[in-house]
Amino acid sequence: MIKVALIGAGKMGISHLSILGAHPDVEIVGVADTSKMVNDVLEKYSGFKTFTDYKKMLDAVKPDAVFVAIPTKFHADFVAELLNRNIHLFVEKPFCLKVEQSEKLSAIAKEKKLINQVGYHNKFISTFEEVKRLVSGGHIGNIQHFLGEAYGPVVLKKKQDTWRSDPEEGGGCLMDYASHVIDLLNHIVAPINTVHGSLLKPIYSNKVEDAVYALLETENKISGVLSVNWSEETYRKMSTSITVIGSEGKIISDASELRVYFKSANCPTGYSKGWNVKYVTDLTEQVDFYLRGEEYSAQIDYFIKAIKGEVPNNKNTFESAAKTDKVISLIKNNKNNA
Amino acid sequence: MERILFGDNQFFAVNHISDEKSRAQSIKFKEDKTILDTIDIARDLGTETFMCTTHDRIINICEMVRQNPEKYKNFSILPCMPYAHKYANAVTELGIVGTIQQYVPGNFLGTMFKGGLAVMSKDYLSIMELMVDAEMKMFKKINTPVIFLQNVVTDLLLGLGMKDILKAYHDYVIKKYNVEPGFITMNMPKLLAVLESVGIQNPIICSSINKAGFRMSGGMEIYEKTLREKQVRAIAMQVLGGGAIPAKEALEYVCNLPNVSSILFGASSKQNIAQTISLIHEFDEKKK
């Protein structure tokens, strides 16, 4: 059994806790949250040991691994302390507010050979994995251009401030929403290293942007466009999609449906010339416990397997998340505030 | 419980495999009247039970039903609560305490949270009870023979090991509404074992059951074994496996499983509704 503890039992943390609770190889040894009410409920009904001070928890329960799901501004300090104590880490996205922190922590984790993973769950969605396979295998030829989009109904009116509406704390559409798309583009196409221009537009919020538009370029000189808006009420929930245009074909994919066009009959098995459609249901593997999407269970299972040495620690590493943080900062520094 | 239950996903742009289809659906069902007309098509074909989320738009549907008591005298609704998106958005915006304050009626909590943290176990359960009552308001005077807990909540509690809350929900629905409690889950065998462990016998559990094994967590073998060997009133949903299986093959599979009391399906055209209902009857007949 892997001894796992959670820090931050908010929206994301509770979801992780539930999936961990159902995992056969995991023993939940403690939960740390500053909210007394949350701790009270978890003690009473789940029987977990809870703490308000995470360091006290670490001293008391000595976990093998910790899930960090506190507001993003705390990630860097907490992760530094946890690495110092040689604990395997799953950290929520985005990784850190500053790239320098992300890079430093990534180097430490690597040097100490600790398993490290960040919660970019889209990489565990089978349609996107298939896009990655098709692109990396050269099946649509040389990539010419890409488009990464995400829309959803998060901020639909002027509202009360929370940590999400404060740029200093990791709030805003860029950090919270666009980060998912950037991370996916980095993974599928190639790491983005240049931003030719960006617009960060407030729609309802006072202090942060509600939409992000940017012109991007990868390190191997492929151009692309990012278009993300979390004040989009025509969507029922977050919808992320990726379009990749290549010399031999084109791919359009979201989390549920993958459409691929091949210019010639020279395409991988299971595909033919012209349009092909595949659904997530055809591509997805069953999970042992389902809470809110296979990908949330699959990413946790992968992390636990990596600790057990059954899979390599090569998905959503701190290193890859640091590259995403890098692009976020490039976009910020390039902004022309609309 | 009726053998065939009519569901609501198609009305609220919930399509598990295509965002584009979702969009087309939300255009088609823009008017509440169109939703009720489609429910009427199912009713005319003998399916008088509508199973739905406590979505805001159901408030209107219920109102229209109440206005025609004669027409809807045999009609019943199986509410599935809570409408999770509403609360998830509220938690982002207002935090947990703020959400409770917004959705739990009365000033009960104002006083409770002011007094710091003298919250007792019983009070958390009364929050749950007040939330159930708040969600049930829209169904006033409508026949609701089973009240379901949505899978997000059931499975969250299941993973967290909060079986006392599942049990408290179960008992409250019986005590307050004198109807049957039901549970929706994506983890049927695990849930059944936990419900049995708190003394709930032969529960009503709605879960994905389909020939493709889609969303049958842990694998379809364990589901089939549970259905064969345990006592449960199972409702099969997502019988088409998210579109992976042709209707005929899909329905033949679920109709022939033991302990599947009801089949939940959704469709938006008269043709698909009629086809599904007649196929279920056909396979049920053959089994006899």
Ligand SMILES: NC(=O)c1ccc[n+]([C@@H]2O[C@H](COP(=O)([O-])OP(=O)(O)OC[C@H]3O[C@@H](n4cnc5c(N)ncnc54)[C@H](O)[C@@H]3O)[C@@H](O)[C@H]2O)c1
């Ligand atoms: N992967 C995703 O799609 C996704 C979705 C939502 C949030 N997130 C990320 O998860 C993280 C948390 O977000 P959330 O929405 O769960 O926030 P939240 O506000 O709901 O939860 C944060 C929790 O941390 C607790 N906390 C704050 N400071 C603490 C401290 N010093 N010690 C212990 N506990 C503390 C709070 O009491 C709260 O319960 C963020 O990094 C966010 O970006 C990721």
